[in-house]
Amino acid sequence: MTPTTPLEASGARTATAQVHEAIKQRILDGAYRPLEFVREAAVARELEVSRTPVREALRELVSEGWLEAIPHQGARVAEWTEKDAREVFELRLVLEPMAVGLACRHIDADTLAHLDDLASRMEALTESPLDGAGHSELASLNHEFHRLLIQASDNQRLAQILESVVRTSIIRRNFASYDRSALKRSMQHHREMLIAIGAGNAAWAENVMRAHLLAARVLHVTVDTSTATSSPP
Amino acid sequence: MTPTTPLEASGARTATAQVHEAIKQRILDGAYRPLEFVREAAVARELEVSRTPVREALRELVSEGWLEAIPHQGARVAEWTEKDAREVFELRLVLEPMAVGLACRHIDADTLAHLDDLASRMEALTESPLDGAGHSELASLNHEFHRLLIQASDNQRLAQILESVVRTSIIRRNFASYDRSALKRSMQHHREMLIAIGAGNAAWAENVMRAHLLAARVLHVTVDTSTATSSPP
DNA sequence: ATCTCTTACATTGCATACAATCGTAAGAGT
DNA sequence: ACTCTTACGATTGTATGCAATGTAAGAGAT
Numbered sequence: 350m351t352p353t354t355p356l357e358a359s360g361a362r363t364a365t366a367q368v369h370e371a372i373k374q375r376i377l378d379g380a381y382r383p384l385e386f387v388r389e390a391a392v393a394r395e396l397e398v399s400r401t402p403v404r405e406a407l408r409e410l411v412s413e414g415w416l417e418a419i420p421h422q423g424a425r426v427a428e429w430t431e432k433d434a435r436e437v438f439e440l441r442l443v444l445e446p447m448a449v450g451l452a453c454r455h456i457d458a459d460t461l462a463h464l465d466d467l468a469s470r471m472e473a474l475t476e477s478p479l480d481g482a483g484h485s486e487l488a489s490l491n492h493e494f495h496r497l498l499i500q501a502s503d504n505q506r507l508a509q510i511l512e513s514v515v516r517t518s519i520i521r522r523n524f525a526s527y528d529r530s531a532l533k534r535s536m537q538h539h540r541e542m543l544i545a546i547g548a549g550n551a552a553w554a555e556n557v558m559r560a561h562l563l564a565a566r567v568l569h570v571t572v573d574t575s576t577a578t579s580s581p582p
Numbered sequence: 583m584t585p586t587t588p589l590e591a592s593g594a595r596t597a598t599a600q601v602h603e604a605i606k607q608r609i610l611d612g613a614y615r616p617l618e619f620v621r622e623a624a625v626a627r628e629l630e631v632s633r634t635p636v637r638e639a640l641r642e643l644v645s646e647g648w649l650e651a652i653p654h655q656g657a658r659v660a661e662w663t664e665k666d667a668r669e670v671f672e673l674r675l676v677l678e679p680m681a682v683g684l685a686c687r688h689i690d691a692d693t694l695a696h697l698d699d700l701a702s703r704m705e706a707l708t709e710s711p712l713d714g715a716g717h718s719e720l721a722s723l724n725h726e727f728h729r730l731l732i733q734a735s736d737n738q739r740l741a742q743i744l745e746s747v748v749r750t751s752i753i754r755r756n757f758a759s760y761d762r763s764a765l766k767r768s769m770q771h772h773r774e775m776l777i778a779i780g781a782g783n784a785a786w787a788e789n790v791m792r793a794h795l796l797a798a799r800v801l802h803v804t805v806d807t808s809t810a811t812s813s814p815p
Numbered sequence: 816a817t818c819t820c821t822t823a824c825a826t827t828g829c830a831t832a833c834a835a836t837c838g839t840a841a842g843a844g845t
Numbered sequence: 846a847c848t849c850t851t852a853c854g855a856t857t858g859t860a861t862g863c864a865a866t867g868t869a870a871g872a873g874a875t
Contacts, residue, residue, distance in 0.1 A: 405637070412645040436739045437739065440743075444676070451672070504673070510673075510743055514739065
């Protein structure tokens with residue numbers, strides 16, 4: 350029915366990995382709505398593979414939190430509630446500062462230079478007014494900045510947890526709602542974090558990260574600011 | 583060859599779930615050694631199912647961190663290194679205090695009473711010298727105590743992350759190496775945490791948890807105490 | 816009219832057969 | 846003796862057919 354990219358040029362080699370990517374993309378695109386069931390047979394038909402790789406891809410997506418499985422009934426797109434947003438934010442507010450704190454002790458000059466470059470490119474983008482593509486580019490650079498910082502923590506588990514936690518929420522987040530001053534402040538946070546890390550000052554870097562995240566939250570959801578957790582004075 | 587419980591009375595209903603449990607148990611028992619490959623065909627033969635549910639169980643175990651997958655080569659038991667121990671401890675040291683802090687705001691009387699009961703039973707156990715069974719019982723109660731506390735945080739993601747992070751490390755941890763004073767201190771920490779939670783004092787509860795974890799670590803691994811992270815004064 | 820039981824259908828769960836891929840060891844050539 | 850090639854065997858990856866299970870619609874009874 351829907352001619353929606355039947356597997357074609359996907360970097361992945363196994364059919365399971367391709368189906369995995371395809372379904373994830375459809376969720377991100379909104380082609381599959383929350384609470385909608387993703388049927389094995391239907392996906393298999395549309396992507397022109399058998400049900401086996403579809404089954405395996407669905408199980409992976411379930412364990413990654415994209416879908417929820419109901420025994421003998423199938424897998425459906427996980428719903429995104431206010432509570433989910435709160436949970437993810439609580440976790441980021443603790444884990445990302447932890448990551449930059451650890452990064453202070455492990456980071457190498459190359460990574461720091463790469464981060465510096467990313468920060469510069471983001472700053473350059475914010476010099477002029479942004480269109481849709483600009484917002485998209487900025488979001489992409491920002492995501493890469495955070496990802497690289499997290500990798501520098503030298504804690505694989507932490508990196509994996511944050512990746513999966515952030516990824517599921519990144520869909521609904523962009524810079525469209527940022528006004529000029531909020532954007533500049535965000536860029537300054539990045540810059541300040543790099544300086545703190547370069548100075549090996551973990552506490553400084555951690556607190557800038559907390560400020561960075563809290564400032565961003567104000568723009569996205571209504572917050573009870575008294576519920577902040579584990580924040581040192 | 584090895585008559586190792588061919589599926590029989592396992593609470594789970596689907597074959598996949600049963601295989602999942604069986605393999606996990608064998609890893610815990612040490613029947614599968616680190617870096618040893620778990621072959622689909624072999625497991626299928628021994629548990630008297632087809633390869634299909636075995637494949638699905640293996641994939642789940644991979645995503646839970648018990649096994650690591652190598653494309654076209656199979657899944658093998660994940661190795662446990664010093665670095666793994668360090669990573670898990672760093673995470674616990676941040677996430678478990680976060681959990682008790684959150685629990686301070688959400689906990690109900692029933693849960694608190696249940697925790698109180700668990701603490702009492704552990705204290706009773708430590709009154710008399712412990713044999714092997716005693717240590718096992720104590721470890722079980724302790725695990726349940728922490729698990730319940732984490733659930734009370736009312737953050738499903740946090741609970742799931744901690745469960746999977748702690749579970750993989752719990753294998754090599756028990757109370758055999760605890761001397762009398764260390765045991766009593768551990769029990770006092772539990773008690774103090776409950777009092778802090780009952781008083782709604784999150785900072786107090788969080789810091790007792792950090793002390794609890796740090797005290798436990800001294801008994802298990804050699805530590806560079808300067809690497810503690812995100813610890814408020 | 817409402818409730819319960821029956822029955823048919825859609826969908827997942829499992830088994831088996833076949834194809835693709837990788838590691839390895841034997842063998843030819845240098 | 847060493848290296849490169851190549852064919853084989855073992856193992857995973859994929860397809861398809863059948864069984865088990867849950868859902869929902871409809872007939873019958875209260």
